[in-house]
Amino acid sequence: MQYGLRYAIAKFAHQVPNMSIVTTSKDDARCHHDQQISCANCRLATICLPIALESTDIERLDDIIQRGRPLHKGEHVFRNGDPFSAVYAVRSGTLKAYSLTDDGREQVTGFYFPGEIFGMDGIGNNQHVSSAKALETSAICEIPFERLGDLSTRIPSLQRHFFQLMSQEITQDQQLITQLSKNSAEQRIAALLLSISARNTRRQLSATRFRLPMSRTDIGNYLGLTVETVSRVFSRFQKLGMLGVDGKEITINDPAQLRKISTGQDTTG
Amino acid sequence: MQYGLRYAIAKFAHQVPNMSIVTTSKDDARCHHDQQISCANCRLATICLPIALESTDIERLDDIIQRGRPLHKGEHVFRNGDPFSAVYAVRSGTLKAYSLTDDGREQVTGFYFPGEIFGMDGIGNNQHVSSAKALETSAICEIPFERLGDLSTRIPSLQRHFFQLMSQEITQDQQLITQLSKNSAEQRIAALLLSISARNTRRQLSATRFRLPMSRTDIGNYLGLTVETVSRVFSRFQKLGMLGVDGKEITINDPAQLRKISTGQDTTG
DNA sequence: CGGCCGGCTTGACCCACGTCAATACGCGGC
């Protein structure tokens, strides 16, 4: 009940991080107030906080960010209807955001990787209109919004940064809208794989080999497709040689071809 | 070239207005700096600016908002790629936002009615990632973002208001995503009609009789459907008696039934 | 080690919606 929790193992972090950092371990969980982990030395900060802040400003930011223990797979950060009090940054692991339709079905609205920020949907009416849960063991930073607002009035670049974050979320949503309304199953899946690949690159991970943290069902749900279709497209891509698929382990053999497909410039019948 | 224009006939305005106000007339167009139209006396302000501001604060806001002449049907406010410098509020008329896919097709991402704010997509990377054009003769208010940011640091409630606006845009986009990925043509169209009806209500216009400002093509594009499907659904709804359709003039005869359809609770075969 | 359960794959079938095409409507211009 209540919120999910406020499990922030470390400090700030945001839109696509730098490095996967140590995976959430017990050691991290022990971190406390005086720990070495802070925005100032977080390796995700270059992505999460790409703004020039005075070190005193970073300290102020550090002060408001909450820590906590790691989330286990399936645990919620917040649920639809919870009062809104904070936005969150992924430090490690992966989360998904989703909402429920009136008839109770789930709609996945996004996947969040280390360095990315989520939970901004709740600002509008002071309560979350979606839920967020961990797809695997994850660690997050909680950024209380009220205090962030206060801080923003004193640090204009921080305010601008948050406007940018929200604007990016809007842009992403609109890209998904275009996908859903115009593109075929193959195009959507190619685009998602490329998106994950790009986000890995920014975290300095491999762009061509990675493990999908989400299930086929989640992928289908996110892209407006059924599990069966997702599975079939994966098989087709593999058969064509552009993709290696071994369960959740993905190898992109032919990024160029994948890009062609995603943009509809594919010539291969 | 350049921006579209910066045609703001009046002052502020935002998320769904209060009243349709005088339609854009030559008289409005003559309004100048010292004119009676300001945020303080704009009838849309209760919707556009639902925050308590000191009158001195309203004056400051007034000072930064640009005026201009009305836009004609088809004119752009901004285009994809234009540098971002302002957000806009609809004062009268209707506009659509859209982007182009890589292969040049249009994707309508939203319709904007009097009192609603648009153009926030550009904040993220300082340039617009969509275009906005007038569907009919319209008047808008331009709110230079840089100065708005400065002002927000001095008026915290204004900052919060803009965070809320952007959050609402995110929520709306996510609702559309759900529509596109889960709902049938009939459900999507029923939902759009109800949305327009609700927005009319907030402007104190009729909830059951109105003129659609956009073409069937735009509706289809927005909802991820073809013109033909839109037309067929309209005909079907009319045949079933729940809707009166006369070109762009719409009469909702059975809102309850429409609501049932939009939420998938329809029983009628 | 074996059995169970949840997630994934594959096949056969079907239907909502897209495509193509013909026709009708409505509005502005002359």
Next chain:
DNA sequence: GCCGCGTATTGACGTGGGTCAAGCCGGCCG
């Protein structure tokens, strides 16, 4: 009033991906 063109309607037909129904694989627990 008539012409012309863009927008809307309607019909006939095809298909991408949904639905239903079997398997299958792999991890976990006893």
